[in-house]
Amino acid sequence: MTSASAPAVSVRGVHVRYPGKRPGEFLDALEDVSFDVAPGEFVCIVGASGCGKSTLLNVIGGFQRPTRGEVRVQGEPVHGPDPRRIFVFQESGVFPWLTVDQNIGFGLSRQPAEERHRVVAHYVEMVGLTGFERAYPHELSGGMRQRVEIARALAASPDLLYMDEPFSALDYLTRLKMRADLVRIWQHEKKTILFVTHDIEEALQLADRVLMLTPRPGHLREVIDVPLPRPRDIDAPAYLATRHRILDILAPGTALAPASAPAAPALDADVLVVGGGPSGAILASYLARAGVRTLVLERAVHPRPHVGESLLCSTTRVFQEIGVLDAIEHGGFVRKHGALWTHHGEEKSRRLPFQPIPSLGITQDWTWHVDRGRFDRLLLEHARAEGAEVLEGVRAVDAELAAGGAAAVRVQERGCERVLRARLLVDASGRGTFLGSKLRIKRNDPALRQFAVHGWFEGVERGPADVADWIHLHVLPGPRAWAWQIPIGPGVTSVGVVTGDAGFPKAGESVAEFFAGQVASSPALARTMAAAKPLGELVRDGNSGYAMERYAGDGWLLVGDAARFVDPIFSSGISVAAESAREAAAAIVAALAAGDTRAERFAEYAATLSRGIEAWRELVLLYYRLPRGVLALLDAPEDRAALQEVLQGTVFGAEPPALLARLRRAVAEVEANPDHPWHGEIQTSP
Numbered sequence: 001m002t003s004a005s006a007p008a009v010s011v012r013g014v015h016v017r018y019p020g021k022r023p024g025e026f027l028d029a030l031e032d033v034s035f036d037v038a039p040g041e042f043v044c045i046v047g048a049s050g051c052g053k054s055t056l057l058n059v060i061g062g063f064q065r066p067t068r069g070e071v072r073v074q075g076e077p078v079h080g081p082d083p084r085r086i087f088v089f090q091e092s093g094v095f096p097w098l099t100v101d102q103n104i105g106f107g108l109s110r111q112p113a114e115e116r117h118r119v120v121a122h123y124v125e126m127v128g129l130t131g132f133e134r135a136y137p138h139e140l141s142g143g144m145r146q147r148v149e150i151a152r153a154l155a156a157s158p159d160l161l162y163m164d165e166p167f168s169a170l171d172y173l174t175r176l177k178m179r180a181d182l183v184r185i186w187q188h189e190k191k192t193i194l195f196v197t198h199d200i201e202e203a204l205q206l207a208d209r210v211l212m213l214t215p216r217p218g219h220l221r222e223v224i225d226v227p228l229p230r231p232r233d234i235d236a237p238a239y240l241a242t243r244h245r246i247l248d249i250l251a252p253g254t255a256l257a258p259a260s261a262p263a264a265p266a267l268d269a270d271v272l273v274v275g276g277g278p279s280g281a282i283l284a285s286y287l288a289r290a291g292v293r294t295l296v297l298e299r300a301v302h303p304r305p306h307v308g309e310s311l312l313c314s315t316t317r318v319f320q321e322i323g324v325l326d327a328i329e330h331g332g333f334v335r336k337h338g339a340l341w342t343h344h345g346e347e348k349s350r351r352l353p354f355q356p357i358p359s360l361g362i363t364q365d366w367t368w369h370v371d372r373g374r375f376d377r378l379l380l381e382h383a384r385a386e387g388a389e390v391l392e393g394v395r396a397v398d399a400e401l402a403a404g405g406a407a408a409v410r411v412q413e414r415g416c417e418r419v420l421r422a423r424l425l426v427d428a429s430g431r432g433t434f435l436g437s438k439l440r441i442k443r444n445d446p447a448l449r450q451f452a453v454h455g456w457f458e459g460v461e462r463g464p465a466d467v468a469d470w471i472h473l474h475v476l477p478g479p480r481a482w483a484w485q486i487p488i489g490p491g492v493t494s495v496g497v498v499t500g501d502a503g504f505p506k507a508g509e510s511v512a513e514f515f516a517g518q519v520a521s522s523p524a525l526a527r528t529m530a531a532a533k534p535l536g537e538l539v540r541d542g543n544s545g546y547a548m549e550r551y552a553g554d555g556w557l558l559v560g561d562a563a564r565f566v567d568p569i570f571s572s573g574i575s576v577a578a579e580s581a582r583e584a585a586a587a588i589v590a591a592l593a594a595g596d597t598r599a600e601r602f603a604e605y606a607a608t609l610s611r612g613i614e615a616w617r618e619l620v621l622l623y624y625r626l627p628r629g630v631l632a633l634l635d636a637p638e639d640r641a642a643l644q645e646v647l648q649g650t651v652f653g654a655e656p657p658a659l660l661a662r663l664r665r666a667v668a669e670v671e672a673n674p675d676h677p678w679h680g681e682i683q684t685s686p
């Protein structure tokens, strides 16, 4: 008889005894176990190895008869296995010869094809395997195979799920993720789950109630309610107190009092890097090569689109050092051999062919223009290959920093949250400025309020063959206004216009109108774009400058755009990302070796970064004050060499580039002389 009000599972006086090796000998596996499980409840059975927890699950599932006692499921005595109740085991039981969707639909052969497809699609999506429907198990990771197993169990629409250490063969991070996924699915599907584990943390993260068995013969020692909200905050005092209570029962003396000294949680990595763009990926490569356990969290799944497609020559040193240069060379990116400038008021253009940089060990006289989707994926894959762990589709939402070092980051992945811990946290989240915003140390740079509109085009007239693959920069008449022309591949050119705040789009002006107006303002750019057709939507991009008050603190550092953003005019962004990652990696390796991750350890890093970025900022501001002043340097051989050095990216040396002083003087002279032909062109800063 089935009773609506009956417990989902009722276990009464269950005893399991096995015969011994000799006549008259026996072995008690379970002794007088009794408990109930409510419908929809998530119950974990915990105990040491060999305590009889799997035996208990087998008895409840009808695979084994108890020596004494009785089990009822939904009021009915259990006499054997029942297809309405499904087991999920530790070893993945998926069929290797069936694809993911065939495995999941395996138990549904009696259903009409349409319904079967609907159910399979539903569970494929629920367990996050969309896109892998046609994959075979050997093409999947252990975590994915276990998801197939769970999906197959759920697709059969069971009343009850019995799970016997289903995640124990997985690595630590995958286990954490699978737990979060299981809770999400359980909350959605409202199945009753009986889950066996020897892992107390696992039980606490999952269960409504934890049943604790004694060592063999297993009997119920204690039942602990876990009325904590999900997802569980593993730092919350109530969580720690429950954990302490369980440990004290199962292994007296091993738990520390939670209020005074909570047990130090296991670290997920030495260094957590938030952001898998160029700065995060390069840093992770350096660290992994130095043997530092590094975990990168990237909210997107690469390849993802990104602005910023032109590189500087000096960055080649970093690519060489992390061993990715060959991959870039063979990545099909367009070689960038130089830069060409046009000015809206002049017919002539100016050229700057690049040169090797012997002081940095760079022998090639080119760098690259890159499709950032492909380029950033290549860098992140390289970090992975070097040994860094990379999680994509994982967004950092909060961080806690402990005085003296150590960091915990709360992350979100497909709606589930968990906490990851490390000795050090590096923010490489770009203009997302994850940590700077959280710490409220971000300050806008009022001198560099900029706006950009950009897109990819076909039919762009790239100029004479010898400069067609160079970057072209067009000086436009508006305040702080200019345009870039970057070859991305055969027939595809990235074009963007940038203006200062005085030139921002007017009320009612569409992005396309704004873009067309800026293009028309320069004869050279207008010629270039005469036959151009956009290959997609134009993208608008507010890209104002900002700086953080500090670049490092106790247990944390900022790299790349997460530390500071100046302006894109000199294509310095990826160079800063790479150089900051290089300097940060050196500081981190030394700090970890010394066992000291306090702020003082990173003071030199912060000073070097600041010096380099300040040099860029001053160059940008002097340029915006009088663009022609900087272009004129290209006409004088001695200045040209100095400018070349800076524009190729060598600004991270011990001293600020001498060129800046020279340029400062030149601009001041024009400013002071009302009769100078360029005097009227001086732009005042806000």
Ligand SMILES: Cc1cc2nc3c(=O)[nH]c(=O)nc-3n(C[C@H](O)[C@H](O)[C@H](O)COP(=O)(O)OP(=O)(O)OC[C@H]3O[C@@H](n4cnc5c(N)ncnc54)[C@H](O)[C@@H]3O)c2cc1C
Residues within 6 Å of the ligand: 274, 275, 276, 277, 278, 279, 280, 297, 298, 299, 300, 306, 307, 308, 309, 310, 311, 312, 394, 395, 396, 397, 428, 429, 430, 431, 432, 433, 434, 452, 496, 541, 543, 559, 560, 561, 562, 568, 571, 572, 573, 574, 575, 577
């Ligand atoms: C209009 C414009 C033009 C530019 N042109 C150039 C150019 O030609 N050349 C050049 O070198 N630079 C250029 N730049 C600058 C360049 O785009 C950046 O400097 C560069 O991308 C910085 O790299 P990064 O790794 O620090 O940050 P990003 O490349 O932005 O990477 C940050 C990563 O962090 C991830 N992330 C963010 N928040 C979180 C979170 N909470 N959790 C997990 N992940 C997160 C993001 O998804 C992203 O993948 C330009 C910038 C602009 C605005």
